[in-house]
Amino acid sequence: MQLKGRILNKGYAEGKAVVLDRAFSFIGDFDTSTGELTIDGHPLFGVTIANCIFVIPTGKGGTIAPFMAYEAKKNSKAPAAILCNEVEPLTAECAMTIDIPLMDAFGDDVTKVIKTGDFVKVNANTGVVEIVNAV
Amino acid sequence: MLLTRQEEDMASGKYGPGMEKSIKMLIKFGDIFKADKLVEIASAHIMPKEPIELLLEFTEGVESTQVFTTTHPLMSAFDANKWQKQGIDEEFGVKEEALYKQRSAIYKRLGIYETYTCLPMLAGNLPLKGQLISWIGTGNQVLVNSLLGARTNRDGTVVNLCAAITGRAPNLGLFLDENRYGQFLVNISSEINPHELSPIDVAAIGYYVGSRAGNYPVVIDGLPSNFSFDDIKGLVSLSTSGSTCMCHIVGITPEAPDLKTALGGKKPKETMTIGKAEIQEAKAMYQKVGTFKVDMVIIGCPHCTIDDAKKIASLLAGKKVGINQRLWLGMGAQTYTLAKIMGYTDIIERAGGVVANACMATTPDSPLPKGVKVVASNSFKTAHYVTGLQKGKVQVVLGSLDDCINAAISGKMEVKN
Numbered sequence: 001m002q003l004k005g006r007i008l009n010k011g012y013a014e015g016k017a018v019v020l021d022r023a024f025s026f027i028g029d030f031d032t033s034t035g036e037l038t039i040d041g042h043p044l045f046g047v048t049i050a051n052c053i054f055v056i057p058t059g060k061g062g063t064i065a066p067f068m069a070y071e072a073k074k075n076s077k078a079p080a081a082i083l084c085n086e087v088e089p090l091t092a093e094c095a096m097t098i099d100i101p102l103m104d105a106f107g108d109d110v111t112k113v114i115k116t117g118d119f120v121k122v123n124a125n126t127g128v129v130e131i132v133n134a135v
Numbered sequence: 136m137l138l139t140r141q142e143e144d145m146a147s148g149k150y151g152p153g154m155e156k157s158i159k160m161l162i163k164f165g166d167i168f169k170a171d172k173l174v175e176i177a178s179a180h181i182m183p184k185e186p187i188e189l190l191l192e193f194t195e196g197v198e199s200t201q202v203f204t205t206t207h208p209l210m211s212a213f214d215a216n217k218w219q220k221q222g223i224d225e226e227f228g229v230k231e232e233a234l235y236k237q238r239s240a241i242y243k244r245l246g247i248y249e250t251y252t253c254l255p256m257l258a259g260n261l262p263l264k265g266q267l268i269s270w271i272g273t274g275n276q277v278l279v280n281s282l283l284g285a286r287t288n289r290d291g292t293v294v295n296l297c298a299a300i301t302g303r304a305p306n307l308g309l310f311l312d313e314n315r316y317g318q319f320l321v322n323i324s325s326e327i328n329p330h331e332l333s334p335i336d337v338a339a340i341g342y343y344v345g346s347r348a349g350n351y352p353v354v355i356d357g358l359p360s361n362f363s364f365d366d367i368k369g370l371v372s373l374s375t376s377g378s379t380c381m382c383h384i385v386g387i388t389p390e391a392p393d394l395k396t397a398l399g400g401k402k403p404k405e406t407m408t409i410g411k412a413e414i415q416e417a418k419a420m421y422q423k424v425g426t427f428k429v430d431m432v433i434i435g436c437p438h439c440t441i442d443d444a445k446k447i448a449s450l451l452a453g454k455k456v457g458i459n460q461r462l463w464l465g466m467g468a469q470t471y472t473l474a475k476i477m478g479y480t481d482i483i484e485r486a487g488g489v490v491a492n493a494c495m496a497t498t499p500d501s502p503l504p505k506g507v508k509v510v511a512s513n514s515f516k517t518a519h520y521v522t523g524l525q526k527g528k529v530q531v532v533l534g535s536l537d538d539c540i541n542a543a544i545s546g547k548m549e550v551k552n
Contacts, residue, residue, distance in 0.1 A: 008167050028523075061378045063273060064182060066293035070189050092167050093291040096160055097189075 003106045003113060003129040008087055011101035013080035014121040014132075017114050018047060019055040026069045026094055027062035035077030044116075053120040054079035057111050059091030069094035081122040083110050083129060103129065136165050136305075137172045145301060151196025157297035164294055165305030174306045177266035177285070179204040179299035180255050180275065181247070182292040183238060184211065190241055193296055199246040201302025205260045207250050207494075208239060210272070212463075212503075214491035221489055222461065222504035247299075251492040252438050252467025256283065264389045267310050269298035274371030274437055274516065276380035281370065284389030286310050289380050309352075309381055315390065316399030317383045319348040323357030324410035330359050335535055337362075338369030338515045339417040340409055345377030351404060352381035354397045360386030368437050372515035421518040421533040424550050430507045432543040433521070434536065435465025436495040436514040441473055443536070447488070448479035450540040456487030461504060462543040464488055465495035488543070496520040503529065511542045 020037070024030075029039050035050025050072075062068075072078040081101040084091060095102035101124030106113070114120060117135035144150065145158040161173060183206050214221060215235040218228040242249060250258045253272060262268045262285030270279055270287045279285045288308040290298065298304040309315055321344050323329055332340075337358070344353055353373065367384065374380045383391035391397035434447065444466065456462045464483065466474065471490060474480045480490055496516050503510070503525070511532045512518055518531040532548055542548040 009163070061273075061289070063271060063289060063291045063295075066291045067182075067184070067186055067189070070186050070293075074186065074188065087167065089164075089168065089289070089294075090291050092164060093294050096163055097293045 001131045001134070003108075003110065003131075004127055005083070005103040005110070005129060006105040007103055007124050007127050008092060009095045009100065009102040010124050011081070011099065012123050012125060013053065013101050015051055015053050015080045015119070017053045017055055017116060017118040017120045018044070018049045019111050019114055019116045020044060021057070021111060023058050023060040024056045025060050025062040025090065026065040026072070030068065030072070032068050032071040032077060033075055035072060035075075048077075049079045050077040051080045053081050053083065053122055055083045055111055055114050057085050059084070059088045059094075061090060063090070065090050066093050066097045069098050073098040081124065083114070083122065085110055103127065136162055136170060138162070142173055142303070153193050153195040153197040154300060157193055157300040158303070160297045161294065161301060161303060161305055165307065168305065168307050170305035170307040172306050173303040174267055174310065175302055176202055176268050176298060176304050178202060178260055178262055178268050179295065180260060180268075180270040180272070181206045181296050181299050182210060182271040183208045185238065185292070185296065187234065187237060189293075190238065193300060194241060194245060197245060197300055200299045202299060203260065204245070204247045204299040205250045205255045206242060206247055207253050207255070208235065208242070209251065209491070209493040210253065212493050212495065214493040217489065217491045217493075221463065221491060224502055224505075227502060250467065252469065253494060254438050254467060257440070258467055258469045267304065269295050269304045271295045273374035273380060277371050277374045277382060278368065280309060280380055281382040281384060281388055282364070282367070286315070289374075289378070313399070315352055315381055316401065317352050317354030317397045318404045319344075319351035319353045319379075320398070320403035320406045321353060321355045322406065322408045323355070324408050326410050329357055332358070333535060334366055334369050335418070335513060335533065336414050337367055338372045339414045341370040341372035341382075342376045342515045343409065343413050343417040344407070345373040345375065345379065347407065348377055348379050350378055352383065353379055354383040354385065354391065354394065354403065356385045356394050358384050358387065362387065365440055365442050369515065371437055372519075375516045375519045418533060421515070421522065421531050422550055423532070426547060426549045427509055427511070427532050429460060429509050429511045429532065429542040429546055429548050431461040431463065431503065431510045432539045433463050433495050433510055433512045433514070433517050434539055435463070436512070436517045439464055439466040439470065441470055441477070444470065444474040444479040444483070445477070446536060447540055448482040450537060451486040451488065451544075452482050454486055454544050456543045457546040460543050460546050461507070462488040463495065464490045465493060466490050468492050511539045511548050513539050
């Protein structure tokens with residue numbers, strides 16, 4: 001299955017999808033040394049997004065988040081790509097700082113179309129996202 | 136996006152790889168959020184504690200920043216010159232001190248002026264009404280937009296660094312008139328005498344409103360126009376609990392001589408009234424009723440002004456901080472020097488207080504001394520961050536400046552309903 005979206009930061013990545021159901025920040029919601037989500041009480045607490053295709057509705061504040069994303073990348077614990085419904089400034093800044101593919105505006109709610117565990121190919125050069133293996 | 140010849144040259148690498156990387160970041164960022172151009176900014180205030188490799192990457196080949204740039208190098212509770220007195224763990228202290236020196240050398244090479252305070256406007260970097268700037272620190276972003284009428288966006292740390300290096304920022308968000316007008320109106324209830332609002336009440340209003348206003352610029356109508364900087368600096372709590380960093384205080388904000396102007400002649404999207412119950416609700420988040428044994432008192436978020444120093448000295452004169460208590464005060468280097476001349480810091484230090492130029496909201500990498508279980512503070516921002524970052528290991532009790540200093544002396548704080 002293929003999705004078309006808006007290219008925000010170019011590049012190509014593929015991997016297992018992790019889909020979060022709420023706005024995300026690299027500070028507070030994420031551990032830069034393990035790549036794990038650290039949202040208290042959330043079902044995905046402790047799940048790693050390192051080298052995964054990370055799917056979120058949108059991002060949220062935390063102006064120091066780009067430094068956190070950079071630390072994660074240095075530790076090889078950053079996501080491989082970020083897909084979202086609607087980008088906000090800090091998510092864009094983080095993705096550009098570590099230069100990973102970033103796309104938004106898929107028409108349908110991307111957090112519903114893609115499921116955690118799907119194997120996904122993100123081509124942010126052509127604007128096409130392919131769900132190769134759905135769970 | 137429309138670029139000038141000089142900006143194109145920067146992007147082509149003519150001014151070195153760091154300049155190229157920085158301007159390309161701003162162009163790409165501006166394109167995503169539909170900026171028509173880059174604009175030259177009047178000043179930058181950047182975040183220290185960059186990962187060293189990132190700082191080296193973005194400054195490679197850069198001789199100096201293209202605009203007057205400041206940074207507060209101690210934007211965490213760790214003070215590189217006072218950590219032993221602060222009681223901070225040695226292993227952590229030695230490591231951080233080395234990193235601090237490494238970054239400081241880069242700042243000096245780039246001509247960046249180190250403020251040693253989180254309030255650069257009190258220490259040589261004073262933006263004026265209408266000026267476009269890129270300032271880091273969500274508290275500062277509230278203060279410059281709302282009290283000075285200068286214009287900064289809620290930039291992240293990397294866009295902000297790029298703005299300092301290039302002297303430019305994308306023309307968007309709060310740079311534009313139409314995005315600054317108030318959309319979330321807050322009225323002060325007639326049951327409150329606004330002249331009797333204490334600094335902690337004002338901070339409580341900011342904390343309450345911030346979490347409800349979303350991204351809307353806020354207008355607060357009904358605060359006395361003779362409130363001083365010290366009376367309202369606690370409003371930094373607005374961006375601690377929320378994401379807006381524009382708050383018109385009618386009669387004080389340069390852009391808000393009256394309500395109509397603050398709203399841009401339009402009807403607000405939402406309206407809220409703040410009464411005694413709302414202020415109490417915000418305070419109750421960090422202020423449980425009862426008597427608390429206090430291990431540590433943290434004052435100075437935002438940094439203490441000279442008037443704070445004077446008040447603290449008068450409360451501590453002839454007294455001693457209890458042997459089981461610690462008192463940390465955050466104060467800018469310039470204010471500290473002045474307070475020293477005035478004799479205030481001698482009184483404070485003789486009583487056992489530690490005055491640091493560091494940040495008193497204690498970011499995650501700033502460990503509190505061992506054994507600290509209960510912290511008293513007069514700052515919502517400190518209460519918010521210490522509670523969150525210490526993950527339940529430390530309890531924070533809010534009190535007035537007087538209550539907090541008395542708690543440092545007696546080791547007890549009594550909170551009444």
